[in-house]
Amino acid sequence: MSRTSLSAIPPYVFYELDERRAAARARGQQLIDVGIGSPDGPIPAVVVEAMQRAAADRALSGYPYFQAHPAYRDAVAAYLHARFGVTIDPARHMHALAGSKEGIAELILAHTNPGDVVLVPEVYYPVYARATLLAGAEPVFMPFLPDGRLDLEALDAARVARATVMIVNYPGNPTTTSVTVDELARYVAFAERHGILLLSDLAYSELSFDGFAVPSVLQVPGADRVAVETHTCSKSFNMAGVRAAFVVGNAEAIARLDMYRSNIGYGVSTLSQVAGAAAFTHHADIVPPIVAEYRVRRDAIVAAFNAGGWSVQAPRATMYLWLDVPEGFGDWEWVDTLIERTGVVVTPGIAFGEAGRGKFRISLVQESAKLVGAANGIVGAARR
Numbered sequence: 001m002s003r004t005s006l007s008a009i010p011p012y013v014f015y016e017l018d019e020r021r022a023a024a025r026a027r028g029q030q031l032i033d034v035g036i037g038s039p040d041g042p043i044p045a046v047v048v049e050a051m052q053r054a055a056a057d058r059a060l061s062g063y064p065y066f067q068a069h070p071a072y073r074d075a076v077a078a079y080l081h082a083r084f085g086v087t088i089d090p091a092r093h094m095h096a097l098a099g100s101k102e103g104i105a106e107l108i109l110a111h112t113n114p115g116d117v118v119l120v121p122e123v124y125y126p127v128y129a130r131a132t133l134l135a136g137a138e139p140v141f142m143p144f145l146p147d148g149r150l151d152l153e154a155l156d157a158a159r160v161a162r163a164t165v166m167i168v169n170y171p172g173n174p175t176t177t178s179v180t181v182d183e184l185a186r187y188v189a190f191a192e193r194h195g196i197l198l199l200s201d202l203a204y205s206e207l208s209f210d211g212f213a214v215p216s217v218l219q220v221p222g223a224d225r226v227a228v229e230t231h232t233c234s235k236s237f238n239m240a241g242v243r244a245a246f247v248v249g250n251a252e253a254i255a256r257l258d259m260y261r262s263n264i265g266y267g268v269s270t271l272s273q274v275a276g277a278a279a280f281t282h283h284a285d286i287v288p289p290i291v292a293e294y295r296v297r298r299d300a301i302v303a304a305f306n307a308g309g310w311s312v313q314a315p316r317a318t319m320y321l322w323l324d325v326p327e328g329f330g331d332w333e334w335v336d337t338l339i340e341r342t343g344v345v346v347t348p349g350i351a352f353g354e355a356g357r358g359k360f361r362i363s364l365v366q367e368s369a370k371l372v373g374a375a376n377g378i379v380g381a382a383r384r
């Protein structure tokens with residue numbers, strides 16, 4: 001059998017974390033859960049109202065459009081123009097997704113054969129490597145330079161020659177690193193030179209601070225010759241449960257995805273597409289208060305760590321802190337110590353690949369006072 005079987009895929013670290021969390025709760029422990037990256041804020045009212053209207057609309061009760069509902073297409077095209085100055089023909093360049101996680105998996109599955117290579121950042125959101133293994137392809141990890149850019153020079157030429165997809169994720173989960181449009185242009189040029197589809201995962205497009213506007217790969221002139229980019233409502237609009245996302249870019253890749261998806265299912269739920277249309281249409285009103293809340297949380301927890309003698313930089317983007325495991329602790333040992341002594345649940349860096357060893361991630365998904373409590377507990381646990 002040439003395909004990698006499901007059983008050959010290593011266990012999901014997040015499941016192990018779930019088990020530890022459940023065991024602590026069963027012992028009666030109160031937890032401060034900053035392990036998971038699921039936004040705790042409400043779905044915006046304008047989105048709830050749009051979904052309510054859509055649910056009651058007889059015209060929307062049938063199967064959804066395969067590619068995208070026209071209202072969602074139009075809202076996405078207007079958003080991309082307003083936010084990034086990018087003009088697209090949504091009929092050819094855009095596809096609705098039921099979340100970017102499964103969209104990324106589908107894009108990988110639609111563009112790889114067994115034996116192909118997918119280039120994945122060495123610290124990565126797990127689906128990049130897992131969908132690659134499901135496809136029977138090989139994930140090859142791209143090392144980071146000290147500033148978080150990818151070290152393309154370090155890649156093995158023979159493996160690059162077998163690559164069909166290359167994934168970049170800026171701002172990165174869990175690294176929080178951002179890059180400029182010039183750096184994205186370097187990845188576009190590399191992908192074009194080697195005939196690889198460049199997949200930019202832009203899950204954190206709106207969660208940035210201090211006047212920094214996250215760039216899109218489509219701002220690189222000619223990027224749609226070789227690139228696609230996934231966007232999602234999950235983080236920007238507190239809509240992780242709605243499963244509304246889209247992919248935009250290279251028309252051929254969109255057509256391949258459409259072929260893949262239409263053979264195994266229907267289009268994305270019309271309710272989710274209507275919700276996505278409302279969110280992207282009203283992005284300029286919805287995003288600022290959400291970002292303001294994350295900024296307050298970020299500043300509070302960073303100040304608490306620094307007051308405790310740690311040296312923590314405030315990230316410019318995302319909803320995470322990516323920190324060093326204190327000396328003398330193994331990765332799981334540190335996670336378990338925190339749960340047992342402080343009730344704080346964090347994610348070990350190895351959840352994001354071997355190169356994440358020695359780090360841990362905190363999600364800013366609790367209000368400031370709890371985050372400060374978590375930071376104080378962590379600082380104390382490291383001293384003992």
Ligand SMILES: Cc1ncc(COP(=O)(O)O)c(C=O)c1O
Binds near residue numbers: 101
């Ligand atoms: C980098 C990155 N990409 C994609 C996703 C998936 O988001 P969704 O499937 O909710 O759109 C996440 C979620 O945490 C993420 O961190």
